[in-house]
Amino acid sequence: MMKDEIWNYIIKRFSNAETDASRQALDEWIAASPDHKQLYDEAVTLWMLAEKLPREAAEPVFENNVRQFRPKRLYIRFAAACAGLLVVFAALLLKQKHEQKNIVWVSHSASRGKMLSVTLPDSTTVMLNSGSTITYSNNFDYDNTRLIKLTGEAFFKVTHRKKQPFVVQTRMLKTVVLGTSFNVRAYINEPEIGVAVATGKVGVVADVRQQSNQPVFLLPNMRLAYNVNSGKYHTDSSFPGMAGEWQKGILTFEQTPVLDALQTISRRFNVQFDTAAYKHTACRLTAKFNNQNLHSILSTLKAAMNVQIRQTNNIIYIKGGTAYNQP
Template sequence: MKKENIKILFERYLEGKTNQEEEKIVLDYLADQTNENSEFHQVMEKVWDKQAKKTDHSAEAEQGLVQIWAKVEEREPKSHPLYAIFKYAAAIVVIISAALAWYTYQKVQKPAQIAITYFTKTTLKGEKVKLILPDSSIVYLSAGSKLIWPSRFQKGNHRNIRLEGEAFFEVKRDTTSPFVVHSGQMQTQVLGTSFNIYAYPQDHTFSVAVRTGKVSVSANSQGKMKQLSLLTPGMKLFYYLNKHNYSVGTERITDINSWIKNSFVFKDASLPNILKSLERYYNVNIELQSNQLSKCRFNATFSNKSINDVMEEIHIMSGKHIKYKIDTNTKTITVWGKGCQ
């Protein structure tokens, strides 16, 4: 039989597709070809010389070897007399060697994919944490927020993470792997910069403020992401989720991440929104008992103050029209009044 036909038959043997007569042809041929000067022996030596010197004891390798032995045992001739055992032993060794060489080659050509797992960090009211991502980017996660990120980022692909709540990012620059923050229907993309995202779903307002670099902000429009604006340092974008529109303004660079150092800045903010933020920052429950106070708006900065001091400042800023009561046992603050000054 021609060598080409033997090769085809050998491949069929390893796949378990040969019949008893074809098996005998393969084994007889290989048994005759296993001396040191044979063409087949020389080919096998070259194959093994290319393999790693260190034995692979991984679980994957062990499983591969088990499968190879099972295949050989399954295809091994059962009816040969004792005198033929030694003849066919060499052929069986060749089959094992060829199969192992093929397995190792496949492993080199198609390296095993490292599984990607995802981590989630959720902060409680009154809690903030600093996180370091796999690419060495830094995230400061604010109170009542959740961040989801992968165990590793793939070079050349987007570095995708998800955020609910507020966080300040210091992103390591990588022009080949854009850093993308997904927040509901909003998407913020950068290459390397620092910026703050405010994205609490229940507040219905999304904002991005840039401290350094450039930031692209997009929104989902009829199933497609549409870029809203390209922000530079000192710029801040507000997106109103219910109205599906946005505005762009400015903010002092030093105020953008001031909350990290317990300094809370509010610009033309409504009283209900201020109270929501204070609930998260100070881990308290605030009950607003007057609809008239919803129209009150303030510009205020509270730096390293207790919640008692903050409530007293709001009381004074309103011309003492806003009243409050703090229950320290239940950590509840009741707010009422007839309006603002």
């Protein structure tokens, strides 16, 4: 079956113009292989995001501000479907294009204790936080999506391309934009993935290989936190400038588990913490360090947590402790 025929069937389905014959043909194509099903799901997801992001991205209504990604019926006008043709067609053929083209994937990593600035082929700028890695194609012209794979944390200033969405893929989420600035935090050893928006509009969707994939749309100064274990997320408002404030050396902890906070400090200053003798590892920390050096931060932690701290080379030993939640 020709690709144009498949595309026409998808257009009819999205625009509520489907006939019995086109429905049967598309269903048969989807059922023919798992790859077809995945390509169709990707087309649906990117269609939803690409169509809604340029327009109003109304704040979603949440039940108690916590919910799970669930599928949702699409109502898309035929005119909107035609406008998004290139986007969806690219999504449908994404895998085939990568297989057919001799694409070179480029990786950049920021080592512990360092930050790294990277400029992508479309002039998008990326600031990588310590211990982070991005991977991307050396030429975005091969596809109608600009796919970036991220492990760790990065702040993106995306060059606007109306017909080529910018997609940041982490281990569980895809963040899709056309042109904006935002922060994504997705360290492998952390149970939470966070997306915070500085400017523009951002769509976040669970990986389409998961059972539920309803997109969530974020506006400036909004944050989304996704728990990789439960599959649940919550959103809240952040203060202006919060997204990516780590670039200025600012470390903010809001009821953060102590061990997670120490992990962040560890990456920032390229040190290791030994907490074998620390008694209250389940406690949480609320603190903000404005571009302070390691010695100053350790002095604050020593007083707040009532611990003994001893540093030998790049290993910091913490002993004792009081069950304080915050300084």
